[in-house]
Amino acid sequence: MKSKSWGTTEGILVCCGIVAAGGLLQWLAGPVRWELMSRPVNGIVLAAMLACILLMHLLCGRVRVFRWMSSLQAGIPAIATCALLTILMGVTRQVPSEHIPTEPIGITAMLSFWPFVLAYVWLMLLVGMVCMTRLSHPAWRNVPFLLNHLGIFLALVAGTLGNADMQRLYMTVEEGKAERLAVDAKHRRHEMPITVELHDFSMVEKPTMSFLSDVTVQTRSGISVRDTIRVNKPLSVGGWKIYQYSYNEEKGNLSEYSVFELVYDPWLPLVYCGIFMMLAGAVCLFIKNKW
């Protein structure tokens, strides 16, 4: 007896199964704990995911399900599931990040909701599979397709996995003083590898409103940079990006301190690579006459 190959119905069923399995996990283990994803776990997870995709691709000839995974019949239900869960996120009031959900199901902390996370993981597996299929027959006409699909794969996977390695700290510096301590979102104090010295904070209203901090930043290796930090114009020193965050709002121009946000994001180059691939892909999509 010849079994019928998989199609859209199976695609929908698999998505339902993934949401159900996610629900069960949520019930048994609680919300996803993203903080466990930090170095080196995220690197291992990425390697495992890529190995998994490669293995399934190599077995495509023998296992029909793996071949089906790079089909539209599998892909469309997966995108639709992610879309519906994202809409669900849009209509429910979300708790701030790292807070526990306010209801028993967990949808108010959607980013840690297992069905949501698993649906996106499934979608990314399918995108990875379809990219492998196209890569195994290299041709110029595949370039726009690969820019779009590899781009979203890279941006989403690297962005999500790298999130746990990202550090965001807040540093309050008084005028004329140098600071090397910063606090995180949970008010824990951290000693930083860089020192920020604030020479002057000022607020200008003309031609447009802006806040400026005149600073000197020093790294442990002895690099010293003097520059002005303002909103939309962060300063990059030694792998850290320093953003103008706040000031004494009651005193305005006379504020005697300035608050900076310090961001360290080692996975950023991968995410940017994905974003620029998608931008190029979008241009191709615009130019292309027919699909």
Added chain:
Amino acid sequence: MISWSELWLFALPAWLCWLAAALISLSGGWRRTVYLLMLGGLMIFGTYIALMWLSLERPPLRTMGETRLWYSFFLPLVGLMIYSRWHYRWILLFSTLLSGVFICINLMKPEIHSKLMMPALQSPWFAPHVIVYMFAYALMGASVLMSVWMLCRRRDEMAAIDNLTRVGLSFITVGMLFGALWAKEAWGTYWSWDPKETWAAATWLCYLVYVHLRRSRPAEVQPALLWQVFCFLCLQMCWWGINYLPSAQGVSVHTYGG
């Protein structure tokens, strides 16, 4: 020195050129005249933007009124690009009318121009992010109007709807990614799942379903058209609906002074 009070001197002739071109293209007239009139109008309007740039001694991209100048300029421009590519006769009228709306707002509400924008909006990313999104909204609007028309009258305009959606999707993608790059510069994260961003992602995914569905089952027209309407509803939620959505109140960074 040029100011907002001279806008009508440039905007009116430019708009009349575009309108003439749109009407000629609608009646199927001479294509060369259409191109000349469109380019003439763009040059007149472009001259005004250039003079404003010189007079302000900075690019006119900071206030809401200044960004509306760019919509008014880009709408006919991209309309012309689509016209030259697919020869849709109605696209020029559509983009001219929409451009006219933005010109009228600028003519009637001059007090907005003097208002300062908050620091986070003072970024070179602001204008491209918003202009690209506005044009995407315009394309998706045209596409959903044609879908409703097809649902009612059973005409075959599927190729046009698919093309508009594809071009619109490319613009939505670019607008979204520009937003991400800007957010990284302004706040240190490219994506923070703020309600507007969540709805932008949901809308983008819905349109992705549409384009993949059209490839997978090109013969099934009715479900695709209904899905097109659903996508547009998501887009409306993303554009202005979240201002009224209880779950989004007080948590969005996208609500600068209404």
